Amino acid sequence: MTTPARPSGWFVTGAPAAPEVPRVYFFAHAGGDPRSFLAWQPELGDEAQAVAVCPPGRGHRAAEPRPTLEEFAEGAAAAIRAEEAGGAAHGSRPVYLFGHSLGGLVAFETARRLRDLPALRHLFVSGISAPVRAPSQRVRDLAVLEGREFAEQLDFFEGLPPEAMAHEELLDLLLPGVIADFRMAAGYRYRPAAPLEVPVSLIGGRDDAYLHPDKMREWNDECRTPPTLRWVDGGHFYFRDKGPEAVAEMLIDAVRADQHIEVI
Numbered sequence: 001m002t003t004p005a006r007p008s009g010w011f012v013t014g015a016p017a018a019p020e021v022p023r024v025y026f027f028a029h030a031g032g033d034p035r036s037f038l039a040w041q042p043e044l045g046d047e048a049q050a051v052a053v054c055p056p057g058r059g060h061r062a063a064e065p066r067p068t069l070e071e072f073a074e075g076a077a078a079a080i081r082a083e084e085a086g087g088a089a090h091g092s093r094p095v096y097l098f099g100h101s102l103g104g105l106v107a108f109e110t111a112r113r114l115r116d117l118p119a120l121r122h123l124f125v126s127g128i129s130a131p132v133r134a135p136s137q138r139v140r141d142l143a144v145l146e147g148r149e150f151a152e153q154l155d156f157f158e159g160l161p162p163e164a165m166a167h168e169e170l171l172d173l174l175l176p177g178v179i180a181d182f183r184m185a186a187g188y189r190y191r192p193a194a195p196l197e198v199p200v201s202l203i204g205g206r207d208d209a210y211l212h213p214d215k216m217r218e219w220n221d222e223c224r225t226p227p228t229l230r231w232v233d234g235g236h237f238y239f240r241d242k243g244p245e246a247v248a249e250m251l252i253d254a255v256r257a258d259q260h261i262e263v264i
Contacts, residue, residue: 009061010054010079014038017049022094022255025051025080027103030185031178033059043248048096048255058177066180069188073109080110084119094258095119096251101236102185104128108222112193122254123196126203126247127236129215131222135186143186150179157210158236200227201250205238
């Protein structure tokens with residue numbers, strides 16, 4: 001059972017947590033439902049609270065205009081800042097960002113806008129190459145397609161389940177949101193900025209056709225301290241088949257390490 005979105009509409013959580021419990025804000029992939037990450041809560045236990053970041057233009061915010069990627073990041077950063085100002089005493093509750101694929105790019109841009117927020121402790125980016133490479137030519141080419149042609153080309157990203165491809169009604173229901181997100185990604189324009197001061201962890205599936213070590217090296221330019229890179233078994237959506245254990249382990253390790261530093 002999920003907790004209804006707060007008045008701002010940006011966040012949905014699962015079970016309530018104590019005000020001081022660290023929070024992990026999850027950003028979904030293109031066409032993904034951010035609330036699906038709330039199912040990861042059992043892996044986080046009572047050490048961190050999963051929070052789904054819900055952008056305008058979808059779900060319970062479907063009536064709102066869809067933002068550009070930059071507007072999404074601006075809105076998410078402002079909402080997180082406001083949420084944390086009213087959270088733990090003196091804004092001391094640790095905050096973590098996790099984004100997969102398109103969500104990873106949004107989480108990165110959100111972290112840039114939160115660089116002065118002391119509570120921000122770590123950025124986790126999954127299934128996405130260095131931002132300077134975005135949008136790729138493949139994303140730009142895909143973003144101009146429609147209907148089944150789009151769906152067939154999306155197979156490169158492991159985007160739609162086989163049952164969706166087999167049923168036109170389901171395809172018609174799912175495609176508009178995915179296409180809109182790809183067009184948001186295609187409209188992104190990278191702008192150089194100061195490196196992030198917070199630690200950054202990169203996660204990629206070993207069988208992800210979209211990723212290659214060469215595409216990850218330029219992440220070094222975005223971070224004051226070289227990011228860690230972890231390859232896990234699976235493809236672009238490695239956590240669909242393997243579960244969230246690998247990522248949850250990294251999240252919990254970061255939370256525990258921060259708590260140890262604070263105690264010292």
